[in-house]
Amino acid sequence: xSITIKDVAKKxxxxxxxxxxxxxxxxxxxxxxxKKVEKAxxxxxxxxxxxxxxxxxxxxxxxxxxxxxxxFSIADPFYTKILLGAEFxxxxxxYYVLLTSTDKKFDEKKSIPRFVIENNVDGxxxxxxxxxxxxxxxxxxxxxxxLIDYLPRQGEFHAVMIDNFRGAYDAVSHLxxxxxxxxxxxxxxxxxSNIKERYFGYxxxxxxxxxxMDQRFICTDEENSGIENGINAARKLIQNMPMPSAVFVANxxxxxxxxxxxxxxxxxxxxxxxxxxxxDIDFGWMSEPKLSSMHVFKEDMGALAVKKLINIIEKPDTKxxxxxxxxxxxIRESCGENKK
Amino acid sequence: xSITIKDVAKKxxxxxxxxxxxxxxxxxxxxxxxKKVEKAxxxxxxxxxxxxxxxxxxxxxxxxxxxxxxxFSIADPFYTKILLGAEFxxxxxxYYVLLTSTDKKFDEKKSIPRFVIENNVDGxxxxxxxxxxxxxxxxxxxxxxxLIDYLPRQGEFHAVMIDNFRGAYDAVSHLxxxxxxxxxxxxxxxxxSNIKERYFGYxxxxxxxxxxMDQRFICTDEENSGIENGINAARKLIQNMPMPSAVFVANxxxxxxxxxxxxxxxxxxxxxxxxxxxxDIDFGWMSEPKLSSMHVFKEDMGALAVKKLINIIEKPDTKxxxxxxxxxxxIRESCGENKK
DNA sequence: CTGAAAGCGCTTACAG
DNA sequence: CTGAAAGCGCTTACAG
Numbered sequence: 001x002s003i004t005i006k007d008v009a010k011k012x013x014x015x016x017x018x019x020x021x022x023x024x025x026x027x028x029x030x031x032x033x034x035k036k037v038e039k040a041x042x043x044x045x046x047x048x049x050x051x052x053x054x055x056x057x058x059x060x061x062x063x064x065x066x067x068x069x070x071x072f073s074i075a076d077p078f079y080t081k082i083l084l085g086a087e088f089x090x091x092x093x094x095y096y097v098l099l100t101s102t103d104k105k106f107d108e109k110k111s112i113p114r115f116v117i118e119n120n121v122d123g124x125x126x127x128x129x130x131x132x133x134x135x136x137x138x139x140x141x142x143x144x145x146x147l148i149d150y151l152p153r154q155g156e157f158h159a160v161m162i163d164n165f166r167g168a169y170d171a172v173s174h175l176x177x178x179x180x181x182x183x184x185x186x187x188x189x190x191x192x193s194n195i196k197e198r199y200f201g202y203x204x205x206x207x208x209x210x211x212x213m214d215q216r217f218i219c220t221d222e223e224n225s226g227i228e229n230g231i232n233a234a235r236k237l238i239q240n241m242p243m244p245s246a247v248f249v250a251n252x253x254x255x256x257x258x259x260x261x262x263x264x265x266x267x268x269x270x271x272x273x274x275x276x277x278x279x280d281i282d283f284g285w286m287s288e289p290k291l292s293s294m295h296v297f298k299e300d301m302g303a304l305a306v307k308k309l310i311n312i313i314e315k316p317d318t319k320x321x322x323x324x325x326x327x328x329x330x331i332r333e334s335c336g337e338n339k340k
Numbered sequence: 341x342s343i344t345i346k347d348v349a350k351k352x353x354x355x356x357x358x359x360x361x362x363x364x365x366x367x368x369x370x371x372x373x374x375k376k377v378e379k380a381x382x383x384x385x386x387x388x389x390x391x392x393x394x395x396x397x398x399x400x401x402x403x404x405x406x407x408x409x410x411x412f413s414i415a416d417p418f419y420t421k422i423l424l425g426a427e428f429x430x431x432x433x434x435y436y437v438l439l440t441s442t443d444k445k446f447d448e449k450k451s452i453p454r455f456v457i458e459n460n461v462d463g464x465x466x467x468x469x470x471x472x473x474x475x476x477x478x479x480x481x482x483x484x485x486x487l488i489d490y491l492p493r494q495g496e497f498h499a500v501m502i503d504n505f506r507g508a509y510d511a512v513s514h515l516x517x518x519x520x521x522x523x524x525x526x527x528x529x530x531x532x533s534n535i536k537e538r539y540f541g542y543x544x545x546x547x548x549x550x551x552x553m554d555q556r557f558i559c560t561d562e563e564n565s566g567i568e569n570g571i572n573a574a575r576k577l578i579q580n581m582p583m584p585s586a587v588f589v590a591n592x593x594x595x596x597x598x599x600x601x602x603x604x605x606x607x608x609x610x611x612x613x614x615x616x617x618x619x620d621i622d623f624g625w626m627s628e629p630k631l632s633s634m635h636v637f638k639e640d641m642g643a644l645a646v647k648k649l650i651n652i653i654e655k656p657d658t659k660x661x662x663x664x665x666x667x668x669x670x671i672r673e674s675c676g677e678n679k680k
Numbered sequence: 681c682t683g684a685a686a687g688c689g690c691t692t693a694c695a696g
Numbered sequence: 697c698t699g700a701a702a703g704c705g706c707t708t709a710c711a712g
Binding site (some may be wrong): 355356361366369373396397 | 698
């Protein structure tokens with residue numbers, strides 16, 4: 001019913017092998033034959049069937065994309081964008097992306113992604129934090145693997161990470177440059193390495209400009225990094241008078257929580273306190289005032305991970321490394337202008 | 341290298357055919373043999389290889405999911421959730437979902453999704469509006485097709501749609517029940533059938549409660565349905581004094597725009613005007629006051645579409661129909677309590 | 681430079 | 697109730 005390599009061969013007056021050779025760009029085919037075959041292919045509108053090809057090459061041209069249940073189920077826009085970036089890049093290389101989610105706890109009996117059970121992917125990308133046991137399981141299976149935005153404490157993995165240090169450093173430097181001397185830091189738990197790195201970036205900027213760090217200005221909520229945690233942290237900051245003139249919040253959701261608290265307390269942003277967040281989430285500009293934030297190139301993260309993965313698939317001995325994805329400060333209203 | 345059906349056959353002491361028969365639950369296999377084979381399968385941890393199976397059955401067990409470029413690139417959470425719902429359901433039926441986007445304008449030379457070119461899907465889901473030419477192209481190819489949240493004016497298609505009429509009707513009825521008599525309607529262009537249906541629902545509710553419709557309360561922005569359009573429409577509403585005591589906004593993004601305008605104009609919500617939106621987008625609760633809205637079960641839409649599609653794949657003569665997905669009013673702050 | 685042949689791992693008539 | 701055989705549509709040594 002659909003066109004096969006034999007039809008093309010017949011039409012071009014060559015053998016199926018030859019057709020295969022030209023499709024796979026094997027060397028040593030005469031120009032004339034290539035022309036003939038290509039003509040036949042395009043005239044018949046032929047496209048090789050994946051399953052047949054996969055069967056013999058034992059390559060699937062599929063990439064598995066695993067997202068933690070948590071981010072999957074809420075359709076976290078952060079990871080969604082990474083996924084879309086990955087899909088876009090994969091397409092260029094003629095790969096398909098197979099998406100799946102995974103349970104919090106990895107169970108070797110139940111929660112192995114089906115594309116690994118079915119041997120249906122050439123490589124895997126895991127985005128966000130998942131059970132390290134899953135990561136190790138896949139790694140030890142020898143399936144090419146790239147991690148995005150999460151790295152277990154143990155082990156060596158290919159990864160694509162946000163340039164947290166640089167982002168935080170740049171954000172805080174900006175605050176310093178526009179005249180701030182007392183700059184606070186608000187974040188969720190340092191257990192999250194992203195947060196920790198952002199803290200280090202903050203620290204570095206202060207040091208470089210010879211500003212002292214005031215512990216009263218460092219407020220974290222040990223739980224998480226949601227709006228609620230921003231509210232908690234901002235409350236702490238207010239209690240620890242005096243207030244800094246600016247605050248770097250390590251995550252936009254928290255920054256929005258802070259904005260809410262400041263509004264309630266009639267603390268004006270940016271006049272009384274300048275605020276810069278991190279992540280540049282979509283709804284940041286819905287806040288009042290509009291949140292200045294460190295933009296993360298989420299699509300790029302997905303695309304880079306795919307490039308990296310394909311490279312590993314093709315050259316399995318590629319040595320493990322970590323790619324940092326750039327960030328860019330987006331200035332809106334919440335960080336104000338130069339101070340005097 | 342990996343385990344094949346032959347290994348299982350050998351281990352179970354039967355022929356490969358028999359193994360295949362038990363896997364495919366063919367009738368007339370003795371209980372004893374079934375037991376033996378199943379034991380061998382689980383001991384060897386055998387899983388049939390998709391490509392081999394696909395090659396002979398000419399089924400891929402893949403479902404193509406097409407999203408308009410517009411929604412794809414911004415990772416529109418609405419459609420992302422539909423996608424995730426689809427993926428979740430597909431998994432249950434042992435299908436994979438292959439995602440792709442499509443250009444605004446369908447070009448038969450360039451923009452055919454590659455999974456249709458490569459014959460790599462058993463059926464296709466198209467979510468959101470795309471070029472009708474694409475829909476027709478796929479339809480006429482005879483590939484099982486289910487549309488989500490968009491229906492061309494011409495032609496008969498399987499579809500999963502929001503129950504817009506019901507949702508609007510319920511929202512407006514609620515406003516009426518808590519005492520409102522003058523209820524406005526704000527929306528984007530009626531070209532969008534979702535919007536039009538919501539308008540009809542609004543109309544129906546007023547009629548049923550014998551309330552008259554005041555044209556001054558009907559404000560649409562002919563463009564689109566974003567925040568900006570909400571701002572425009574709300575401005576019109578304010579100009580057309582008198583103001584209604586409540587307004588049903590056919591879409592949350594617009595509703596948020598309205599809220600902004602009302603705040604600027606010192607019109608209190610819900611005291612001066614009650615507001616109910618539609619869609620229940622994630623960041624609705626970030627607004628002030630928190631937006632009441634008609635929740636759409638987005639994940640269900642994806643899941644239903646997959647069920648429908650699989651049904652069509654299995655029984656190609658299934659007659660065309662439209663499935664409406666339920667909605668549910670979520671009451672937060674913006675619509676107020678009973679009036680007096 | 682090109683073709684004939686074997687084989688990838690399944691499924692499915694067809695025998696028995 | 698079960699097995700031997702053919703075949704799905706490709707690729708890839710191996711000849712020539």
